[in-house]
Amino acid sequence: MKASVGGYARASDLQHALELLSGSDGLGRVLAGGQSLIAAMNMRLSAGDLLVDISRVSELSGVSDAGDRLLIGALTRHVEIGRNPLIREYAPLLSQAVQYIAHAAIRNRGTIGGALAHADPAAEFPACILALGATLHIEGLTGRRDVAAEDFFQDVFETAIGEGEILTGISIPKTEANEAQVIEEVARRSGDYALAGLCLVKRSAGHRLALFSVGPRPLLARSAMAALDRGDLEGAAEALCDDMDPPSDTQASGAYRQHLAQVLLRRAVARIEGANA
C-alpha cells in the first residue's frame, strides 16, 4: 500500500512545532524517528495525517546530568541511548534494553520520545521508564507540565499527552550505590517484540517491577513488588498472576505469557543476586 498523507511540515524549533500542531485542526501527527508511524502510514492504518517533523529540533536531543537526575531529550535515538556513558552509569536499564529493540537500522533512527509517545505495550522503553520511576516532560503552547511514568501510559497506544502537546524529554533518578537494574524478555526472534518481558529495579526504597507485553500498557506489578520487598521470591512469582491478565494472540496464549513472566522474574532476581554474590 502507498501512504496517504495529508501534509508535511518541518519544525525549526519547539515553538514552531507546537504552532504547527495547534494549527492542524487535530490532524497533526508528530514525526520523530518515524519507525512506527511510517510503517503504520504505509499500511494505511493511519491516513490523512498532517505530519509535523520535529527531527531537526536539536534542543530535544541529548543526555545531560541534572544533579540527582538524568535528563534525556525526547529525540535521543536508541543507538545513542545504548552507548551513552551517562546512561550506562546512571540508568543502565536503558542501555541493556537497547539490545532488545528491533534491529540496527531501526535503532539508528528510532527515538526514545517516539517510543514512549507511541506507547506500544510490548515495547521495552515504556516499561523501563516505569520501573525507573521516571518523569515525563510535556510541552504545549500553554506551558510545560510533568507527568509521572505511572500516570503516563493509559492504554494501547494511549498516553497522557494531550492535543497539541509534545513529549520533550524525560528525567530519571540516578542510580543509588548498590542499586540493581535488569531487563529480561523472551521474543520469538532477535529484535521481535517480546512475548513477555520485565524490568526489575532494586533500590534501598524497595523493588520496582514493570512488565511489558502482558497487557494494554506496561504494568507496575505492585503485589509482586511487595512480595519481593519481603524477600519472598516464590510469593512474588505467584503474585504476578494477580498483577496481570495477559492477552492471547497468534504468537502466544495468555497462560504462556503468565508463565514466562514468572520464569523471567526468577531469572532477573537470580541475575541480581548473582551480581551481588
Add this chain to the structure above:
Amino acid sequence: MTIEFGNPDRPNSYIGKTVPRPNAGRLVQGRGRYVDDIVLPRMVHVAFVRSPFAHARITGIDAGEVKSVKGVLRVFTGKDIAEVCTPWVAVLAHLKGLKSPPEYPIAVDRACWVGEPVAAVVATSRAAAEDGAALIDVDYDPLPVVTDMMSALDADTPVLHEDMGDNLAFRRLHEAGDVEAAFKSAHKVVSTRFRTARHTGVTLEPRSILADWNPAEGQLTAYHATQAPHMIQTVLAEHLGVPEGRVRVICGDVGGSYGIKVHVYPDEVATAAIAKIMARPVKFVADRLESFTTDIHARDHEIEARIAVEEDGSITAMDIDDWTAIGAYSVYPRTSAIEGNQVVNLCGGPYDFKNYRAQTTVVFQNKTPTCQYRAVGHPIAVAITEGLVDQAAAELGMDPVEIRRRNMFRDDAYPVTSPANMRFEGLSHHASMDKLMALMDYDGLRAEQAELRKAGIHRGIGIASFIELTNPSPFMYGIGGARISAQDGCTVRMDPDGSLVALSGVTEQGQGTEAMLSQIVAEGVGVSPDKVRVITGDTQVTPYGGGTWASRGAGIGGEAALQSARALRESILTVAAAMLQTEQSRLDIRDGQVVDAATGDNRMPLEELGRIVYFRGDTLPKGLPRELVQTRHFITSDYPFAFTNGVQASYLEVDIETGVVKLLKHWCVEDCGRIINPQLVDEQIRGGIVQGLGGALFEEIHYDADGQLLNGSMADYLVPMAAEMPDMVVGHVETPTKESMLGAKGAGEAGTAGAPAAVMNAINDALRPRGAQVTEMPFTPERILRALGVLKD
C-alpha cells in the same frame, strides 16, 4: 570427445569450480531491472478491491464516488474482465478424480477467500488507484464458510462449490504389499499424528507484472516476475484469445521465487486483460499485505501415520493417512493436488521395505489457495518418515543412525523401485550418512550431550535422511495435459569478436542460473566464462522451455547448454581446420584460442576466426559449413525423475523453562550428482535449510474460524532471520545421473526437504528423557512447554 570431469587439470575446467556470477555485480550495485523498475509510455497502475469475507455473494458494486478521485481512469468488475478473458479449471488428467470449479480473474458473483479480487481500479499512480479502491462500495451477502480441514467432508459441513457436489478435490490411495498383515505381525508399531503449518514463500520481490497490449501489432507483451515464461505465454494466449505467437513474456531480474511465481494468479491475468481492454501498459505489483493473502500458501497438512518394525530395527510397513486443505480453488495450471500426491510418492523414500499404504485427501476450504512451494511435499513426507523412524528407534532402544543404516537402500542396490513406485537410478544414502557422521563427529556430540544433561542442559541431536525429486520428465505435468515443457533448450552463438551469447529456456530467479549456464558454455566451447553472455527469460528470443521449477535448471537447462556448446565447438573447429589446413581432430579450443590438441600451442584466436567467417567469408572454401550458432534441446527419457538424496543433522538446545529452542549447528550432506558450481550449490542448500528451519520453528499462517487471515505482515508471520540461524556445514557425495553428459541433478530443494525433520527429531531427542514429544509444526516455545506439561491453563 567427452569431458574428463574427473580431471581437475583438464583445459577449460570451469564445470565443478566456483566462478564469479556474471550478474552479481549488477545486482549488488542496484543496477538490476525488476518489473517495478520498468516504466513505459502511457503506463497506468491497477489496484484491486479484495474480498474481506472468506465466502460471500457479491450483490452489488457501487463505484459511483471513485471517478472523482484525481488520477483514477477506470473501474473493472469481474463481469467486465470475463468479457475478454475466459475462466480456467485447474485439473490434470493423470491426477484422477481431481476437480475444481472454473475460476475467474476477478470474482464474478461470489468471493471464496479473504483477498480474492472483487474489482480493479486503474489510475495514473498506484496511490491514486488505492484511493479509488477504498471508495468502491461492494455489497456482500456472507455465506457459510468451510475453514476446518478435518471436518470438510462431514455431512453437516456446507459444500463450498455446489456444482462440485462435495468438498473433496482429490483423493489418492497407493498400496503395496500386505500392510495389515505386516502391522499384525510386527514386533513394534508406532503411531503418531503430525501437523505441518500453512506457509507462504515470502519472496523479497513481490509478484509483479507489467502487461502491454499493442493493437497495432496485435501483440501482448508481459514483463513478468515468473519462473515459467513460456507457460505464462500459453496461459495468457489461451484465456485472452490471442494467438500464442503474439504473446511475448519477458522475465528480467526476479527477486526470489521459491515456487510462488510458477503459478497463474487471478490478479496478474486481470492486469493483462485490462491492458488489452485499455490498449495501454498496466502495472501490478503486489504489496506485502497482498502477498500474504494472495501468494499461494502451502504445507497445510494433518497426518496420521504408523510404522511397523522388527526387533532388529528393520522396517516392515508404513501406513500414512495425509489430509490437506487447498483453499477455494485448485491453482492453475499445475493444480493443488501435487503436494498431497508427493506425500504419497515420497514417504518412506530412503528405506528398503515392502509394505506401504499411503492416502492423501485433498479438500476445499475458504482460504487462500495452496500450491507448489519449494520442495513440494518433501518437508512433510520427510518429517513423517523420519519422525516415525526416530520414534521406532526410541521404542527399540536403538540409536537413530543405526536404525537408518539398517533400512536405507544399499548404495549398490540401484537401479531400484521404491514401495511408492518411485524409480531410483543411483543414490548414496550410506556414503552420505558416513560423511555426515565424520563431519559432525556424531559420537563426540553424543558424549557432550550426555555430559551437559547432567548439568540440566537439554540438548538434542536430530537426523533426517531424505530423497529429493528433481529433473522432472513430462510425467510431472505434460502427461496430464498441461502445456508445461519438461524439455529445455539452449542456443549458443559465437560473434565476430570470439565472444559467446547463450540463450536458454531456463530462468534466473536470483539463484545463479546464469552463472551456472555461463560456466557450462565456457567449458563446452573452450573460452573463459567472462566471454559468455547469457540471456534468459524472453519467449520471443530464447528456445522454448519450461523455466525454473522442480530443481531442473542445472540438470535439464545445463545439459542443453552443454550439448549446444559442444556442437558450437565442433562448428568452430570445422572452420578452423579449413583455415589452418589440418584435421579437425587435431585441434582444440582453450581459453578462447584454437590450439593444437596435442601440444596446446596456440594456432589462432577465436576473434580471427570470427573476423574471417563474418567479414571475409569469401576466403573460405565454398560450401564450408560456417554456422557459428547451434541449438540443442534436452529431455530426460530413462527415468520420470532424477532423484537425489542426502541426510541432515540438527544440534540444538531446548530451554525447558521457556520452551525456546536455540539452534546450535546444522549439517547437510547431499548428492545432487555433478556439481557445476560448488558455492552456488552450497548456498542453495543453505538457503533451503533456512526455509526449512522457518517451517520448523517460526512460520505459520493463522486463520480464525471465519476464514480471516490473522497474521498478514512481516511483524506477525515470522520468517527465519539471520540471528537465529545456526552455522551450517554442507558436504557432498557425487553420483552423476547417467541420463546426461553433464550428470547434474537438482540441488535447490534438498535443504528445505530435510531441515524440519532434523529439527523435530533433535527437539524430541532433547525432550525424550522428560517423556515429551512434539509433532506439530512450527515448534513454538508454547507448544514445547505444553508437550512438557508445564502449561496447565
